[in-house]
């Protein structure tokens with residue numbers, strides 16, 4: 238029975254081959270940050286007022302020029318085609334139906350043009366800056382043409398995290414070990430849903446730049462790894478600012494100084510994130526930096542947050558501490574792997590119902606009423 242987002246994870250563990258589940262579920266090294274991202278919510282407890290008449294509630298918010306029906310966005314995640322054929326399209330459609338934003342990764346399986354052609358909704362593009370600046374510029378041009386309204390530049394994966402849980406499934410880079418291959422053979426449903434339609438998934442956005450032999454799976458991934466620009470600095474952000482006219486957010490910020498520098502570089506806001514515990518193990522959970530960073534940036538800045546959110550009550554805690562809205566990563570990948578688009582719709586509506594119930598129990602009718610007065614730190 239699926240009653241909450243953690244139930245999707247249990248189901249996904251059953252239907253996905255172990256290597257694909259580990260790819261999504263795992264974190265870096267000892268997974269200290271991955272675990273901490275879940276524990277951190279317990280540091281705050283609600284202090285709920287009563288008798289406030291919260292019978293009518295509105296979860297909508299304005300984010301820049303876009304209206305969201307709830308304070309949620311789908312986090313950018315790469316290579317979703319490994320979970321199910323057309324997973325990106327399913328995530329984008331579910332976001333559109335729910336009235337929230339879908340952020341598409343540079344390394345998504347679907348090309349941004351495919352998502353745009355499927356229908357318009359709040360569609361943002363997440364950029365990994367590549368060494369080849371012409372390719373990077375071209376990605377931005379295509380994103381604009383595909384109707385992506387906002388650019389999210391991810392800056393915390395410049396040096397790839399050491400994901401050991403993931404690595405254990407491979408005998409050489411990109412070559413599955415014998416036990417992992419045997420495990421795939423026990424998941425015919427996954428093979429049918431994921432590989433049968435078109436074989437190994439590719440990287441839709443990168444396809445125009447990939448030599449023919451690199452178009453699918455292994456080749457595309459190694460091209461991408463070699464193309465990641467490891468020399469990023471704040472000047473790169475200024476260059477991107479000159480290339481992109483619309484709103485720009487920087488994802489992967491965890492310090493007050495970087496948050497301030499992001500705004501000084503012309504960004505409209507930031508995504509506080511430790512990449513879901515997949516990058517620097519031992520790094521702080523963004524929730525612990527949120528109030529301080531909100532105080533430093535002021536009320537006007539867009540401050541999104543992710544890493545570890547699984548409950549509506551946790552989303553509400555982040556909003557009360559100063560977040561504008563929350564990105565959800567893994568749970569929606571589990572939902573798409575298990576039940577496709579309908580799964581993502583159901584997961585989003587469970588989360589929405591939890592946010593709504595929490596608001597009611599806190600006596601709040603609008604998101605603007607949430608604030609630190611509703612929380613006490615243990």
Ligand SMILES: Cc1cc2nc3c(=O)[nH]c(=O)nc-3n(C[C@H](O)[C@H](O)[C@H](O)COP(=O)(O)O)c2cc1C
Nearest residue numbers: 261312313314315342391512513543544545566567
């Ligand atoms: C399988 C997977 C792939 C990801 N790929 C990307 C990516 O391509 N670009 C990016 O900015 N973040 C990527 N992320 C990080 C997410 O955008 C997000 O920060 C993280 O998943 C949030 O934590 P949560 O999964 O605990 O909700 C990825 C995360 C996962 C789990």
